[in-house]
Amino acid sequence: MKKKAFASRSVFFQLMSAIIVITILTGGLVGTTGYLLAKHVLIDAGKADLKHIVSGAMATLEQLNDRVEKKELTLEQAQEQARLYLSGPKNDNGKGYQSQKSDFIYKNKGYLIAYGTDYSTQVHPVNDIGVIPDNTTNRQKMVAGANAKGEDAHYVTYMDKDDATGEEKEKLAYMSQFTPWNWSVGIAVFQDEFYKELEQMKLYIILITAGVALLSLGVFYLAARGKVRLLKQVTAASKEIAAGNIERTNLKETTDEIGQLAKGFNHMSGELRTLVSGLQETSSQLVESATDLSAISEETSASSEEIGRAIGDISTGTLHQASDLEVANQQMTQFNQSIENVKEQSDHIKRISDQSSQSSQQGQQIVQQLKQSNEQSIQASQGIRAGIEQLSTKVQDISQITDTIESISNETNLLALNASIEAARAGEHGKGFSVVASEVRNLAEQTKQSAVQIQQMIQGIKEETTATAGIMSSTMDRFAELDEAVHATEHEFNAISTLISQTIVETNAMAKELNTLLEQNDLITKAMHGAAHVSQENAAAIEEITASTDEQVTAISNVAKAAERLNELSMRLNQDIARYRL
Structure with missing residues (x-):
């Protein structure tokens, strides 16, 4: 039946x-x-x-x-x-x-x-x-x-x-x-x-x-039997491709319209097989790149958190130093008021100077660590930038591939349209050709829609990559500013160390030169005020560095999210392509 x-x-x-x-x-x-x-x-x-x-x-x-x-x-x-x-x-x-x-x-x-x-x-x-x-x-x-x-x-x-x-x-x-x-x-x-x-x-x-x-029926049967057999082969091959089994067809090619349809179908199956194969390779490369980018983002995020903690420690030490300088200033005021206790105050100042010297040395060590951490952050940021540029290049390659897919889809659609026109010209004889052309056009439209979806995904990746590159550029600028601030802090610490050394020398000589103490007292007071001012400026600079580090951590977190999204898109692309068997 x-x-x-x-x-x-x-x-x-x-x-x-x-x-x-x-x-x-x-x-x-x-x-x-x-x-x-x-x-x-x-x-x-x-x-x-x-x-x-x-x-x-x-x-x-x-x-x-x-x-x-x-x-x-x-x-x-x-x-x-x-x-x-x-x-x-x-x-x-x-x-x-x-x-x-x-x-x-x-x-x-x-x-x-x-x-x-x-x-x-x-x-x-x-x-x-x-x-x-x-x-x-x-x-x-x-x-x-x-x-x-x-x-x-x-x-x-x-x-x-x-x-x-x-x-x-x-x-x-x-x-x-x-x-x-x-x-x-x-x-x-x-x-x-x-x-x-x-x-x-x-x-x-x-x-x-x-x-x-009856005579026309017999002549038509003899003439059209081979053509109809060829159409059945084209239909079977189309169903195989629609089921995801892409094989290179070898249909009989002749000079008439049906033979040209078979020729076009042979060419289309070969091009489609090459296209899907290239997409599978590109998708695998995209997954690997997304995985590498995600790992780099995680490492950079961890480094940025360590830098933030180090800067926090520096900030705490600087605040303590400012507090110590304030205490020293108060002691100098008391020294002016209690000249009778000069010797005792001199010993006290010496102890305080020794502590300040130690704190200064610790501050210089922390500044050196900060410089090393900052240089490592700059190198990591440069690596991220290189990775993003490489990702952008690969995204461009994928975009060119999707353009090729869309071009092939348009050519296939045009071929199907021409076949539909020829079928329409053939009238009743072309109804079968019109069905085949419609199936080919539907396949071309589905391929084109997949290419458009991939292009949209790639466009989103490009936008996220561009935004990440902008953030990384801003982060590099912040690191440059941080480097300058670190150098300035080192310079100020060196100045503090020099002043403290001078204070120790003056304190040792204070016992021998009490007569000149009052004259040098004004100089010491001014130096202490300058040190307190420098400490306040250092604290402000470190707060700015902390804020910049927070922004860097946020930016790197965005990069990590973009990498995860890129990974998801790559997996989805793999799933879409996996339904085709070569």
């Missing part, structure tokens, strides 16, 4: 049915047209014959009327002879006339008639002379036609009963007026008598049409 239904839907069956229908319609149309034209010609010829017969009858009546005018015959004698001439000799029983023996007869069926102005019978092979029937409708039409002015108006049609079959049929009469006797003379015949011979011709037309249809 399914095979019968499939056969009725196949292109071969439909084309064969179309050939039969077209042949029958063509034969029927030609035969019917010829039949109608022949019928029209025969009717025109019959009408001309009727007119000719009536003209002959009118000539006979003219001769008889001349004899009446010459007094050779009376009017009654002339009219009786006219009936014998027109209707034939009388029957043996004296009733009616033998119209078959008349010279004025059409195909043994049409006979001459004549009616008076009162619609009475004057000439008729059967009806009694001088009789007026109860229904004179037909005779009124014929008398009116005889007196009409236009030539076509002399032809009168009416319904009459066929005595042989008892059927009412259409009858045609040509009427003319014989004025001397006031007779409406004409000849009437059933219209089917004009084209009776055509019935045999109709049978010949039917037989010839059937023969031509």
Whole structure:
């Protein structure tokens, strides 16, 4: 049952049915047209014959009327002879006339008639002379036609009963007026008598049409069997590709449209196989790049957190140093107030100076660590930037590949459109080609939509990469500023160390030079104020560094998120491509 239904839907069956229908319609149309034209010609010829017969009858009546005018015959004698001439000799029983023996007869069926102005019978092979029937409708039409002015108006049609079959049929009469006797003379015949011979011709037309249809069917079967087989192979290959099994096809290529379709399908399957293979390789590379970028982002994030903690420690030490300097300043004030305790204050200042020296040395060590951490951060940032630039280059490569996919899809769509146009030109013969072209166009549209989705994903990656590159550029600028601040802090720490060393020297000499203590006290006070100011500036600079580090951590976190998203997109691309088998 399914095979019968499939056969009725196949292109071969439909084309064969179309050939039969077209042949029958063509034969029927030609035969019917010829039949109608022949019928029209025969009717025109019959009408001309009727007119000719009536003209002959009118000539006979003219001769008889001349004899009446010459007094050779009376009017009654002339009219009786006219009936014998027109209707034939009388029957043996004296009733009616033998119209078959008349010279004025059409195909043994049409006979001459004549009616008076009162619609009475004057000439008729059967009806009694001088009789007026109860229904004179037909005779009124014929008398009116005889007196009409236009030539076509002399032809009168009416319904009459066929005595042989008892059927009412259409009858045609040509009427003319014989004025001397006031007779409406004409000849009437059933219209089917004009084209009776055509019935045999109709049978010949039917037989010839059937023969031509069978011959056309056989020729088409022999000619189209190979083409239909090729179409089935193209359909099977299309289903395999739609199922994800992309194999290079080797369909038979010829110079006709179906052969060119097979050639295009062979080329398309090869290009599609190459394209999917390239996409699979590119997708694998994209996954590897995304994984590397994610790992680099995590390492950079961890380094940035360590830098933040180190800077926090520096900030705490700087604040403590500022506090110590403030205490030293207060002690110097007390020293001014308590000159009697100079020795004790001198020892105290020495201890404080020693502590400050140690703190200064620790600060210098922390600054060195900060410089090393900052340099490592700069190197890591440069590595991230290089990774992002490499990612951008790979994204550009993928974008070019997707452009190639879209170009191939457009070319395939154009090829399918051309095939649809050729199929439309072929009419009924091209319906199968149109189905194949539609399937190819749908496949091209799906490929194009996948390419557009990939392009959109790539565009998102490019935007995220561009944003990350901008953030990294800003981070590099912040690191440069941090490096300058670290160098400035180192310089200030060196200055503090120098001042503390000078303070120790002055404190050691204070015991020997108490007289100069008051003079140097002002200098020491100013130096302590400068140190406190420097410590405050260092604290502010370190706060700025901390803020920059936080921004860097945020930026690197965004890079990590972008890398994760890139990884997800790569996995999705792999899943989309995995359904195709090469």
